Amino acid sequence: MKEPMKETGGLWDVLKGGGIPPRIASMLGAPSAQQIAFVRSLTKGQRKPETLHVPLTELKTAVFDLETTGFHYHYGDEILSFGAIKVDGEQITDDVYYSLCKPACSVPEQIVELTGITPEMVEDAPPLLQALRDFMGFVDDRVLIAHGSAHDKAFLDVALWKTTKAHLGHRVLDTMMIARKLEPERNISSLDDWLEVYEIPLLRRHHALEDSKMTAGLWCVIISRLKECGVITLGDLYSYLSKN
Incomplete structure (x- = not known):
């Protein structure tokens, strides 16, 4: 950490x-x-135009995952933990970040069963602003990657606005979206299913750091598959995703 x-x-x-x-x-x-x-x-000026010309094999990214008290931030659900790992091109590094986060709301029993995070575990955890500051400092200006990123991006953006009145300025790529674009015939979405497709070991699920590590493995496989489709740079990837 x-x-x-x-x-x-x-x-x-x-x-x-x-x-x-x-x-x-x-x-x-x-x-x-x-x-x-x-x-x-750290939320400003992250969408640098020059980044679009960087080959995916050289792109500096931070693969991240959040665990939350539920799926509905607009009903008061909050972040329980942050996890992230840095990836340099196709090289998964040993540089990781993990932190629990003390929510203002209670932790539902079904979330305890899913994540293993108990109310006692987060009682002395850092408050949202501190955990968010350390997370943002860790990812810095890297392109962010998540699986099913809409959930994580929404919670992250709400947390940023709640604590600092700022919005997330980073580019965010979604491994689920890209994998489905590459292989639409499979008609699958979950991280578990895509890990099985690409024979990536499934270790511990619903833990922010472990999910980040497995998603990082998926991202590296995706880079290789994209090269086969002539998708070389980040700009190429955006163009590829925009095509019907």
């Missing part, structure tokens, strides 16, 4: 000069205000 990031005095000075009014920043206190400023800085 990546070591927690340390506070820096410079961010507080930057914060007072813009982003959040000094009066509000002083009410929040320096540490929280610094966290907000840091997270907001």
Whole structure:
């Protein structure tokens, strides 16, 4: 797990000069205000046009997964844990991030059974802003990848808005969408099914970090399959996905 990031005095000075009014920043206190400023800085300018020309075999990505208290953020469900692993091109690195997160709502029994995350486990977990700051610091400006990304992206965006009034600015790729585009005849969606198709070992499911690792394996296989279709760069991939 990546070591927690340390506070820096410079961010507080930057914060007072813009982003959040000094009066509000002083009410929040320096540490929280610094966290907000840091997270907001990482949500801006991530969709760099030059990234479209980078070959997928060289693209720096962060494959991530979230566990949540349910599937409906608009009804109050929240993030329970963050998991991510960095992938450099087709090389899965050993650089990972994992953290539990203390939700404001209760953890339903069915979620405990699914994820193994109990109310006791998250009682002393970092609050949302801290876990989110460390997660955003870990992924930095990498392209984000998730399986069935709509769920994770929505919860991440809601968490960002709730804590910092910022929106996710990163590019997000969906391994489920790409795999189904490559092999529409299979008519499958779940991570379990795609792992079986590509003979990727299924280890521990519904754990944010372990799911991220398995999705990273799927992403690397997908890169090879895309090359066979003449899809070389990130821009090529967007064009490929847009075709009927």
